[in-house]
Amino acid sequence: MSDGERLRMIEAVRETLRAELERDDDVVVYGEDVGRAGGVFRATQGLAEEFDDRVFDAPVAEAGIVGVGVGLAATGLRPVPEIQFQSFLYQGFHQLAQHVARMRSRTRGTVSCPMTIRTPYGGGIHALELHSESFEAGFAHVPGLQVVVPASPAETAGLLRSAIRDPDPVVFMEPTRLYRAAGESVPDDHEVPLGEARVVQPGDDVTVVAWGSMLKETLEAVEDVDGSVEVVDPRTLYPMDTATIVESVRKTGRCAVVHEAPKTSGLAGEIFARVNEEAFYHLEAPMERVTGYDVPVPMFAREDAYVPDAARIAEGIERTLE
Amino acid sequence: MPRETVAEFAVEEVQVLSEDETVDEELLPDLSDDELLEMYESMKRSRRLDERAISLQRRGELGTYAPAIGQEAAQVGSAYALADDDWVVPSFREGPALLVHGTPPEQMLQYALGMEEGAEIPGGTGALPPAIPVGSQPLHAVGIGWGEALQDRDNVAVTYFGDGATSEGDVYEALNFAGVYDAQTVFLCQNNQYAISTRIEKQTQAETLAQKAVAAGIEGIRVDGNDVLGVYRVAREAIRKARNGEPVLIEALTYRRSMHTTSDDPSAYREDEESEAWEARDPIVRLQVFLEDRGILDQELEEDIDERVEEEIADAIDAARAANEALDPADMFRHVYDEMPPELERQFEAFGGEADE
Ligand SMILES: Cc1ncc(C[n+]2csc(CCOP(=O)(O)OP(=O)(O)O)c2C)c(N)n1
DSSP states (O other): OOEEEEEHHHHHHHHHHHHHHHOOOEEEEHHHHHHTTTTTOTTTHHHHHHHTEEEEEOOOOOHHHHHHHHHHTTOOEEEEESSSSSSGGGHHHHHIIIIIHHHHHTTTTOOOOOEEEEEOOOOOSOOOOSSOOOHHHHHHTSTEEEEOOOOHHHHHHHHHHHHHSSSOOOEEEGGGTTTTOOEEEEEETTOOOOTTEEEEEESSSSEEEEEEHHHHHHHHHHHTTSOOOEEEEEEEEEEEOOOHHHHHHHHHEEEEEEEEEETTTTTTHHHHHHHHHHGGGGOOOOEEEEEEEOOOOOOHHHHHSOOHHHHHHHHHHHHHHO | OSSSOOOOOOEEOSSBBBSSSOTTTOOOOOOOOOHHHHHHHHHHHHHHHHHHHHHHHHHTTSSOOOTTTTTHHHHHHHHTTTTTEEEEEOOOOOOOHHHHTTTTTTHHHHHHHHHHHGGGGOOTEEEOOOOSSOOHHHHHHHHHHHHHHHHTTOOOOOEEEEGGGSSHHHHHHHHHHHHHOOOOOOOOOOOEEEETTTTHHHHHOOOOTOOOOEEEEEEEEEEEEOOOOHHHHHHHHHHHHHHTTTOOEEEEEOOOOOOOSOOOOOOSSSHHHOOOOTHHHHHHHHHHHHHHHTTTTTTTHHHHHHHHHHHHHHHHHHHHHHHTTTOOOOGGTTTTTSSOOOOHHHHHHTTTTTOOO
């Protein structure tokens, strides 16, 4: 990768994997169709030819893919498996929650699981049933896991690099519908630390928290909002950078959270609780959440009605400003 | 005797109608001319539906679609051996089996249009909706086959899945449960050689998939999956056993002629020669030649069938389009719970949904 090359998100994933495979012999990449075909989204295209001893096709078995990673990690490797679509991580969820997340604590720190599980998530690509879910809150609810959601090519490269180098497990959720969005310049060896939020756009009247696929939609929405909007992308959903969010709300006095996942028990509730704990007396209006609904993500004929769009987001923000 | 063989097994493979059109008369199932023609027409209907669906998808009308081109015999032959009140528990590539078991083409097209309506169980048929998570549904078929037995009925469930699915833990659990509970279940594994791009050799080192039954203590058998008569024969036998509480795993050896789904490009992982070799073993052509040789089918009848199929599918496309135009987005709130919980009702109202009645 030549410095500062413009890459789309899917290319940023590929180039970061390539660079990390090159840098560290312990990195092992595998998953369904990851080898010869280069993954269903082509995130690993060409890597198997280049690193034929460390990039592998896997049988169709997510419990196996996640569980084998625990063992690989125990031998000192850094597994970076791909789960083809986030919903199929449910098939490996017991391994994730029972072993990946707890290896360090169960062994009192003697065995860890430095594993980065990459998986596309979210709607907007007119896919089949169970190809559009956003289960970040579920993963964030498992102590021992870190949950990372990038929103742009450069952020993807930076966060993925940090995730792979991190000593603890990371669920790395890639917003499918941004995979092939416009490219952006990605510096070589770019690193974005885990656990740090980014103020994407400064403003004075209201703080809007959004991540992944919803960030782009939110930035579009705020153009139509009559008021100065500060947009914060937490980037890492666990551990979340509460300080940056709270500081922003203390300044603006208002807060809205946008996510694609269902409303009930979604992360907006968690963010509200933290704001409540640390900035309650700064609030000038009730907080608002703009989210998916408490229904299974509909198939694509109704998908647009489910996923928050700029108009719904703008309305939500405006309600905090009333 | 410190070391001795305590278990041995063999896997049988069945073929009635061979690639060079020779027929094993002894194994030939006793089907009437009309029944044979019905099977032929079913395969044609399914093939044509797939072809039309692919081209509609290319024009942006349909979503991701998983065609079964090349696998018609494995599905039609087995579904044809079921009684109307038996169950089909499908994966996502089961158009031919569903058509035979009574799902109207219009409904399949609705599903391909991304409408939940397409997944409704068609009245009077025991066909569950497509299961998108690979290998998840055989357990349901075991539950059905066991449930029927517990209620003293002899209905069976046939569940369809691919070679890739046999790597999922759920499939092992299903085979094992079936053995333990004497479930009235038939497992029909279509070994079409690929799980998306992953060849069977990368999926398993087992020589056959039929032998996966051995570890579960149930019967496993392999059949030429492009031979509709062979599949019918083996499936009928397996269904008879399953009615009696003896589950069977059938491996139908076949080939996925087209793409995995419309979002897939098979040229990235397989050679033209391979697909061409399988073209010569096309299941529809094989039955067609057999029917012609026996004087059951001639060109005129063939054209009649093609015309009928064409019309039926054109009507189904029109009907599905009309349903799509009349789509109510608020429907996504309606079938989540028997009674809408208050939280959901608030969301439903904010969405602008209107209560029924
Ligand atoms: C649990 C799960 N993992 C991954 C996928 C993505 N996926 C869809 S089809 C497929 C391959 C399935 O192969 P096979 O079982 O042989 O069936 P075929 O597609 O050949 O009919 C995969 C990996 C999925 N749908 N579900």
